[in-house]
Amino acid sequence: MKSVILVFIFSSTLLFGQAKVWLQILGSGGPESGDKRASTGYIVWINGKSRILVDFGGGASLRFEEVNAKIPNLDVILLTHLHVDHTADLPALLKSAFFTRASGNLLLYGPKENNYMPSTEDFIRRLFEDGKGAWQYLGDHLDGSARLQIKAYDIDDSRKVKEIYREGDIHIFAVSVHHGSIPALAYRVNIGSKSITFSGDMNGDYHTLETLAKDTDILVAHNAVPKGATGVAANLHMTPGIIGKIAQKAHPKRVVLSHRMLRTLGREKVTLHEIHKYYKGSVKFANDKSLYRIK
Numbered sequence: 030m031k032s033v034i035l036v037f038i039f040s041s042t043l044l045f046g047q048a049k050v051w052l053q054i055l056g057s058g059g060p061e062s063g064d065k066r067a068s069t070g071y072i073v074w075i076n077g078k079s080r081i082l083v084d085f086g087g088g089a090s091l092r093f094e095e096v097n098a099k100i101p102n103l104d105v106i107l108l109t110h111l112h113v114d115h116t117a118d119l120p121a122l123l124k125s126a127f128f129t130r131a132s133g134n135l136l137l138y139g140p141k142e143n144n145y146m147p148s149t150e151d152f153i154r155r156l157f158e159d160g161k162g163a164w165q166y167l168g169d170h171l172d173g174s175a176r177l178q179i180k181a182y183d184i185d186d187s188r189k190v191k192e193i194y195r196e197g198d199i200h201i202f203a204v205s206v207h208h209g210s211i212p213a214l215a216y217r218v219n220i221g222s223k224s225i226t227f228s229g230d231m232n233g234d235y236h237t238l239e240t241l242a243k244d245t246d247i248l249v250a251h252n253a254v255p256k257g258a259t260g261v262a263a264n265l266h267m268t269p270g271i272i273g274k275i276a277q278k279a280h281p282k283r284v285v286l287s288h289r290m291l292r293t294l295g296r297e298k299v300t301l302h303e304i305h306k307y308y309k310g311s312v313k314f315a316n317d318k319s320l321y322r323i324k
């Protein structure tokens with residue numbers, strides 16, 4: 030009897046002690062058509078449920094269906110910034126929620142405004158608010174009348190890592206990153222001792238990702254520009270050498286390269302060589318629907 034109880038306690042610890050966490054890529058592309066990829070979107074699966082969504086660009090909605098993610102299981106949406114290739118499918122997600130049992134508050138975080146972009150709260154109002162939004166017929170998701178309510182929150186521009194969400198063993202952190210003149214954030218999602226860090230679009234100038242991603246299990250870095258990029262492209266995005274230098278300092282267990290564009294596709298060998306000059310760990314090139322288990 031004693032041994033039966035001990036086996037039960039031991040297997041319970043195995044079953045319930047550590048959450049099973051997977052990162053799934055919805056869209057591994059950028060804003061171009063012709064890359065045959067959906068634009069940016071990621072799911073953090075926790076114990077088989079699609080709990081956290083990071084960005085939701087064009088095409089991510091179809092991938093969301095294809096990987097069998099469920100809107101009622103979503104707790105949080107994290108927007109790295111408000112460019113089209115990171116947000117365009119949000120109206121599709123909200124409309125399709127109507128046909129599910131989704132209810133309660135769906136929290137949505139994103140950057141504060143500057144001269145070029147609205148705040149995330151205002152962005153959501155401009156999309157959906159009754160009397161104001163382009164899709165004002167979905168305004169009941171903001172005014173308390175629909176079962177599912179979108180609660181948007183702005184995150185202040187800060188070069189210090191800040192905790193923005195805590196629920197059970199899920200802790201989410203954010204920090205500002207430099208993406209040209211566009212307000213942009215990187216996020217880290219901790220689930221117990223496991224973690225995934227999302228660079229979003231950034232060029233490395235703020236040197237904030239190194240701290241956020243310290244010893245993370247997976248660093249999702251955006252591979253939007255090739256070695257040797259200069260000018261506007263280098264003001265917006267990390268070259269492979271910069272990804273390598275950040276990974277060298279942050280020391281993630283794995284780097285997953287996403288936001289792949291026509292200018293980086295086909296240049297994987299050079300990209301890998303550049304990154305490995307600084308970072309000797311595992312580097313993977315993401316495709317749509319790629320799945321990575323956090324061990």
Ligand SMILES: [Zn+2]
Nearest residue numbers: 059112114230
């Ligand atoms: Zn982008």
